[in-house]
Amino acid sequence: MKIPPVVVAYLQVLPLFLVLLVFLGVPLVLVVVVSFFDYDMFDIVPAFTLRNYDELLRSELTYTLYYNTVKYAVMVWAITLVIGFTVAYFLVFHVRNLLWQIALFLLCTVPFWTSNVIRMISWIPFLGRNGIFNQSLMLLGVTDQPLEFLLFSDFAVVIAYVHLFTLFMIVPIFNAMARIDPAIIEAAVDGGASRLQILTTIVIPLSKTGIALGSIFVLALTMGDFFVVKIMSGGQSANVVLAMSNEIAMLQYPPAAASAVGLLVVVSLMVAAILRVVDVRRELAG
Amino acid sequence: MTRSGEIQLQRVTKRFDPTVAVEGIDLTIPDGSYCCLLGPSGCGKTTILRMIAGHEEPTDGRIRIGRDDVTGLPPVRRGTAMMFQSYALFPHMTVVDNVAYNLRMRGVGKAERRRQARAMLARVHLDAFAERVPAQLSGGQQQRVALARALITNPRVLLLDEPLSALDEFLRLQMRGELKRLQRELGITFIHVTHTQLEAIALADLVVVMDQGRIEQAGSAHAIYNEPQSAYVARFMGGQNVLSGKVTTVADGQATLLSSEGDRFALPFQGTADFAGTLVHCAVRRDRIKLKKVAAAGRSGQVNALAGEVYAIEYQGSYVKVTLDVPGWPDFVANVPDDRFFAMPVDIGDAVLARWLAKDVRMLEADLGRASEAAGEIGLYKQELGLAQA
Amino acid sequence: MRQRSGRRPWTFYALAAFFTLFVLFLYGPMSAIYILSFQGPSGGLTFPMNGVSLNWFYALFEQQRTGDFAGSFGRSITLAICVLVLTVTISIMAGLAFRRRFFGAGLIFYLAIASLIMPGLLVSLGIGLMFQFLGIRPNWYTSALGAHLTWTLPFGLLIMFAVFSRFNRAYEEAARDLGASNWQILWTVVLPILFPGIIAVALFGFTLSYDEFPRTMVTVGPRNTLPLEIWVMTTNVTSPALFALGTVTTAVSFLVIALALGSIALIQRRRTRQIIREAGRAA
Numbered sequence A: 001m002k003i004p005p006v007v008v009a010y011l012q013v014l015p016l017f018l019v020l021l022v023f024l025g026v027p028l029v030l031v032v033v034v035s036f037f038d039y040d041m042f043d044i045v046p047a048f049t050l051r052n053y054d055e056l057l058r059s060e061l062t063y064t065l066y067y068n069t070v071k072y073a074v075m076v077w078a079i080t081l082v083i084g085f086t087v088a089y090f091l092v093f094h095v096r097n098l099l100w101q102i103a104l105f106l107l108c109t110v111p112f113w114t115s116n117v118i119r120m121i122s123w124i125p126f127l128g129r130n131g132i133f134n135q136s137l138m139l140l141g142v143t144d145q146p147l148e149f150l151l152f153s154d155f156a157v158v159i160a161y162v163h164l165f166t167l168f169m170i171v172p173i174f175n176a177m178a179r180i181d182p183a184i185i186e187a188a189v190d191g192g193a194s195r196l197q198i199l200t201t202i203v204i205p206l207s208k209t210g211i212a213l214g215s216i217f218v219l220a221l222t223m224g225d226f227f228v229v230k231i232m233s234g235g236q237s238a239n240v241v242l243a244m245s246n247e248i249a250m251l252q253y254p255p256a257a258a259s260a261v262g263l264l265v266v267v268s269l270m271v272a273a274i275l276r277v278v279d280v281r282r283e284l285a286g
Numbered sequence B: 001m002t003r004s005g006e007i008q009l010q011r012v013t014k015r016f017d018p019t020v021a022v023e024g025i026d027l028t029i030p031d032g033s034y035c036c037l038l039g040p041s042g043c044g045k046t047t048i049l050r051m052i053a054g055h056e057e058p059t060d061g062r063i064r065i066g067r068d069d070v071t072g073l074p075p076v077r078r079g080t081a082m083m084f085q086s087y088a089l090f091p092h093m094t095v096v097d098n099v100a101y102n103l104r105m106r107g108v109g110k111a112e113r114r115r116q117a118r119a120m121l122a123r124v125h126l127d128a129f130a131e132r133v134p135a136q137l138s139g140g141q142q143q144r145v146a147l148a149r150a151l152i153t154n155p156r157v158l159l160l161d162e163p164l165s166a167l168d169e170f171l172r173l174q175m176r177g178e179l180k181r182l183q184r185e186l187g188i189t190f191i192h193v194t195h196t197q198l199e200a201i202a203l204a205d206l207v208v209v210m211d212q213g214r215i216e217q218a219g220s221a222h223a224i225y226n227e228p229q230s231a232y233v234a235r236f237m238g239g240q241n242v243l244s245g246k247v248t249t250v251a252d253g254q255a256t257l258l259s260s261e262g263d264r265f266a267l268p269f270q271g272t273a274d275f276a277g278t279l280v281h282c283a284v285r286r287d288r289i290k291l292k293k294v295a296a297a298g299r300s301g302q303v304n305a306l307a308g309e310v311y312a313i314e315y316q317g318s319y320v321k322v323t324l325d326v327p328g329w330p331d332f333v334a335n336v337p338d339d340r341f342f343a344m345p346v347d348i349g350d351a352v353l354a355r356w357l358a359k360d361v362r363m364l365e366a367d368l369g370r371a372s373e374a375a376g377e378i379g380l381y382k383q384e385l386g387l388a389q390a
Numbered sequence C: 001m002r003q004r005s006g007r008r009p010w011t012f013y014a015l016a017a018f019f020t021l022f023v024l025f026l027y028g029p030m031s032a033i034y035i036l037s038f039q040g041p042s043g044g045l046t047f048p049m050n051g052v053s054l055n056w057f058y059a060l061f062e063q064q065r066t067g068d069f070a071g072s073f074g075r076s077i078t079l080a081i082c083v084l085v086l087t088v089t090i091s092i093m094a095g096l097a098f099r100r101r102f103f104g105a106g107l108i109f110y111l112a113i114a115s116l117i118m119p120g121l122l123v124s125l126g127i128g129l130m131f132q133f134l135g136i137r138p139n140w141y142t143s144a145l146g147a148h149l150t151w152t153l154p155f156g157l158l159i160m161f162a163v164f165s166r167f168n169r170a171y172e173e174a175a176r177d178l179g180a181s182n183w184q185i186l187w188t189v190v191l192p193i194l195f196p197g198i199i200a201v202a203l204f205g206f207t208l209s210y211d212e213f214p215r216t217m218v219t220v221g222p223r224n225t226l227p228l229e230i231w232v233m234t235t236n237v238t239s240p241a242l243f244a245l246g247t248v249t250t251a252v253s254f255l256v257i258a259l260a261l262g263s264i265a266l267i268q269r270r271r272t273r274q275i276i277r278e279a280g281r282a283a
Helices: A005-034 A051-058 A060-094 A098-113 A116-121 A123-127 A132-140 A154-178 A182-190 A195-206 A208-223 A227-232 A240-249 A253-277 B045-053 B095-099 B101-105 B110-123 B139-151 B169-186 B197-203 B221-226 B231-237 B338-343 B365-371 B378-384 C010-036 C055-061 C069-097 C105-117 C120-134 C143-165 C170-177 C182-193 C195-211 C226-235 C241-282
Strands: B007-016 B019-029 B034-038 B060-065 B080-083 B157-161 B189-194 B206-211 B214-219 B240-251 B254-258 B264-268 B279-285 B290-293 B305-315 B319-326 B329-337 B351-355 B361-363
Touching: A005 A253, A005 C069, A005 C105, A005 C120, A005 C143, A051 A060, A051 A253, A060 A098, A060 A154, A060 A195, A060 A208, A060 A240, A060 A253, A060 C010, A098 A154, A098 C010, A098 C195, A098 C241, A116 A123, A116 A154, A116 A227, A116 C010, A116 C226, A116 C241, A123 A132, A123 A154, A123 C010, A154 A195, A154 A208, A154 A227, A154 C010, A182 A195, A195 A208, A208 A253, A208 C105, A240 A253, A240 C120, A253 C120, B007 B045, B019 B045, B019 B214, B034 B045, B034 B197, B045 B060, B045 B080, B045 B157, B045 B189, B045 B206, B080 B139, B080 C170, B095 B101, B095 B110, B095 B139, B101 B110, B101 C182, B110 B139, B139 B169, B157 B169, B169 B189, B169 B197, B189 B197, B197 B221, B197 B231, B206 B221, B206 B231, B214 B221, B214 B231, B221 B231, B231 B240, B231 B279, B240 B264, B240 B329, B254 B279, B264 B361, B290 B329, B305 B329, B319 B338, B319 B351, B329 B338, C010 C241, C055 C241, C069 C143, C069 C195, C069 C226, C105 C143, C120 C143, C143 C195, C170 C182, C182 C195, C195 C226, C195 C241, C226 C241
Parallel strands: B034 B189, B034 B206, B080 B157, B157 B189
Antiparallel strands: B007 B019, B007 B060, B206 B214, B240 B254, B240 B279, B254 B264, B279 B361, B290 B351, B305 B319, B305 B351, B319 B329
């Protein structure tokens, strides 16, 4: 008995579908539902109320949190874009030997395989008052007082995010650039374009999908993170997800859920806006 | 399953909605013959090959191999083996494991199947490369491995999908000879898809010329080249100039045609005077045309002669291809033998007169039928001309 | 612009310098941790180094008030291996499925991408709620496992997409022509050729799970995985034991990567060794 190929395909995709449905779809629906629940000191009360959204939208804190979240996200995005693009450009267009290209690429990705938390806290002894960076600066005679702003500040937060997430910008851009037919570049050189012109008229437009993809990753990851902000700002700053984690710790699930829904809406809007500009599907589908 | 490799296609049609790849194909390929499917890209030749192989199923019609109706059977049960255009050698296996693959699928033990595979590799002179991987072989060597891998299945029909396209010219000519010898030696049916005319007539016992999903003409290489039945085949094979005109007179087994340009052609003709006024297409072999320099361009005024200007000259070794710019007849070419050309050379821009004999002109019957379709008198004409049922 | 030979333009040196700085930026801070993990017994959390010792490594292996490392380490490894196996299997199957067009393919694809983008804590919260409503206790081998899969499967799927798109289907047809059944084609031709991609998926599956943190927070149940233990430590950083932990956990990650790359290299080497052996025999 021959099974029609379509049915085989459905069977093959079933495990993926089930996992995503059970561990993503259903939980998401639950979060939305719970965001409309009420709560008291001890428990959540299943009743329909807009209380959580009301509190959310009325609170000044909310806007501060969102401001911080977006502020960090945009700063990190801008920096990782510049660094990621430059590194990818270097690897694709200036490294001639394929083996070197792969080796250097791997060199960049290896830190990714280690724990995010460890990588983040590794900045503390580095940037601290007695840390390596300050000590080297004083040794070189650049300053005689340790720089205080390096740690437990916005600067530290952004640095840590850049450290963690630049790779997510490098990989898609690298991929997109590597796909550019070298013959196109040669044709441009033939046609008299300078290197700068080739960069702006050919490389950047053809890497658009990679840039978009990397941007989506970086923005989503930055906006969805909380532990970097908590540690690296020394408790002086907070973002949406951090507030959410506090509420969860206090078992106040409904307002946490409302926060989550709000954040999800914002992130989705940003992603949709990027997808408007660039069609990423082709890039993802190989 | 008999060992006969005779192939019969009965009213085979293949649709890839909404396009029709092939339509209503009837074809018989004799057992043990070398058959070439010839045509431009998209004509349907590869589709037919894949349907015979079993990698595609016809939308309509039936396919027989030997006496067996194989429509719907998987490739392995048909007694066919296919050699892919890209060779498709498994990159992760050595050459000997590639060749032994079919035996492995049939459950033959490791030592025995490797022994048989090596024997097959020896036949194609590649046993020294048995432990290599395909990436380490040249194009020609990869092709021979693909051949060995297909032949080890002991097929009654071998299907080759543009086997020589990926090779450079020199290798191509070499492999051509080897393929022909191999087919003779094995005695099985070979079906070879190609878009190169000279390759097809060099190799095939049966040439099948296709266009847009239909068979234009099927016959021996000699018949296809010398006696094309339609303007399409005549033009595609490249050895003929296609001319046309309306019949003016018919006498003594000859007809005279008058073209819209005012040129007159005479050719052997079996019909009667009733044909006066009919549009007839004919073909004259390019190597049967003589050129003569003339003082000035102008109408020739003679029968079976055209005046024009030399447009291009291509030296081809044993002959020179002279393309003429003749009003009303695009692509008019004379293939002049090299000694004759260099005895009396012509140059680009020269005014020349091209002449040929009536006996070297052939009527293209299939187009006669098509041209008269509107008149609704085809059957009658064909009967009168003594043509077999097409 | 990409010259094959000849003198390099000044931009090469500028970009190379930039790249070097970037690599230093990536690896620099971590090296501080590695060095500090060898801090002397009376040393503090920052420089200067107060002697060199393995003190803090030993401290790790004693179960103390600072945390249960051996236990959480074991749980993390076990969980990571389960996630690896599941991710590889599910990703391969899904990759095969997506070669055809079928109804709902787009939906599932976007669901997977959404899973990648969604804040980890949100997923964690949702799963936690789901288990609470179902009355099941969350546990590291149930709810956390599911949470990890939502993180690893999109990566696995994307890798499989990239790998399959470069796969020439003529190999499958040739195998079928030579008599292989669908299962045989998969096992003897498709999977071996895709092997490097499968290793990549396995690598992602293991390390993403091993390092995973936000999604695990609410779903892990009563016993922590290693990243959570680390997290607990960071919130009350008291001793360089944390750095020792960082060094150990990084060493494990590096080991896994080395294994993965090594296995690919081994396959390649085995083929060339055959050739050399053959050549030697023929000589």
